[in-house]
Amino acid sequence: AESTEKSTKVQLPAKELSEEDKQLVETLKMLVDRIVEQGVTEDLKMAAINALREQINSSTSSISSIPKALKYLLPHYVTLKTAYRQMTATSPIALHLAHILSVLAMTFEGDQEVAVVVEGAENKERQERESLHFYLASQALNEPLDAWGHEYTKHLAKEIGEEFQANGRQIDHLLPVINQLVPFFLRHNAEPAACDLLVEVDCLELIVAAVKQEGEAIDYARVCRYLAGCVALELYPADQRILEALLAIYLDRMDLPWALVTALRLNSPERLRAVFAAASQDPSMKRQLAFMLARQRVAIDKVGVDRAEEELLQEIMFNSNLSKHYLELAKELQILAPKDPEDLFKSAAVGSTDPLR
Numbered sequence: 001a002e003s004t005e006k007s008t009k010v011q012l013p014a015k016e017l018s019e020e021d022k023q024l025v026e027t028l029k030m031l032v033d034r035i036v037e038q039g040v041t042e043d044l045k046m047a048a049i050n051a052l053r054e055q056i057n058s059s060t061s062s063i064s065s066i067p068k069a070l071k072y073l074l075p076h077y078v079t080l081k082t083a084y085r086q087m088t089a090t091s092p093i094a095l096h097l098a099h100i101l102s103v104l105a106m107t108f109e110g111d112q113e114v115a116v117v118v119e120g121a122e123n124k125e126r127q128e129r130e131s132l133h134f135y136l137a138s139q140a141l142n143e144p145l146d147a148w149g150h151e152y153t154k155h156l157a158k159e160i161g162e163e164f165q166a167n168g169r170q171i172d173h174l175l176p177v178i179n180q181l182v183p184f185f186l187r188h189n190a191e192p193a194a195c196d197l198l199v200e201v202d203c204l205e206l207i208v209a210a211v212k213q214e215g216e217a218i219d220y221a222r223v224c225r226y227l228a229g230c231v232a233l234e235l236y237p238a239d240q241r242i243l244e245a246l247l248a249i250y251l252d253r254m255d256l257p258w259a260l261v262t263a264l265r266l267n268s269p270e271r272l273r274a275v276f277a278a279a280s281q282d283p284s285m286k287r288q289l290a291f292m293l294a295r296q297r298v299a300i301d302k303v304g305v306d307r308a309e310e311e312l313l314q315e316i317m318f319n320s321n322l323s324k325h326y327l328e329l330a331k332e333l334q335i336l337a338p339k340d341p342e343d344l345f346k347s348a349a350v351g352s353t354d355p356l357r
Contacts, residue, residue, distance in 0.1 A: 025072050028055065032076045036083040042093060049096045070107040077108050095138045102134035103148045106155045132159035139176060145184050157181055157193060161200040171201055178203065182210045186218045192226050199230065204241055208248045220253055247271060251278055260289050269300050276303040290316035
């Protein structure tokens, strides 16, 4: 009770408020009082919570500032949290209040000037990663993650990484949130955020399932380019796991040339054979892959569907007909007979139609 009294006395930084802002401050205070008051019925409390959420959703701000409704709610953060602790955690009111506290906790961390004052009133009872904890407490509502905007989802991702490291790398209780965040990031052109989150919590294999599930709705190449750039920043075996995820995505999308490049980086004959197996219905693609291996002076066996194809692919990979191909090219260019450089330049000048020559 003492902390609640102190929190209600916290004042926002002295500033001249417009009449509209003063009205908003009074409205928010009235709603908070109704939520925390003991004698108020459940229906009235739920109505106050819904009105509070509507005020937050309808508030606007510039890209670099906190929405006014959230800013004016910061002094009431401790009051609302104390009221939540006195509720039954599974009650509808507690669930909806926890959802609001989740986004308010993010703002509380962001506004240092107000947060320091409120934290002092709370006698440092505030825990870390409250935004994530309150979201987990309100999961039964099945609210969409984008209800509070992109900044909120990025903040949740940051706190998930911190929670993973702080709790002995335990992941089970975080998986439901991760499985919502990753597809959300992929659908909203935030592929680096999705990849960074999964790398940080050591669950990169989930990116393969997410990319497959989203299908053509997302740009898988952006995911792959970012993961390929991450390989150089990781040590063994983390770099190998990233390459394995890359290979799985390329094979799923039948991007076989890049799949072969990834398999070469893994230095695995089995992975190379898997790429050739994926091209079993396309003999010309198999020959192209064989030429790519020949350029890298790499040869593997058991890649043809029959003996004839196997021999053909082996000839390509071992560069057996390389001289023959060079001679055919020279014949096409009419340079079979040796020529001096002067002859080449002279013939080019004589046959040119350029008026400047």
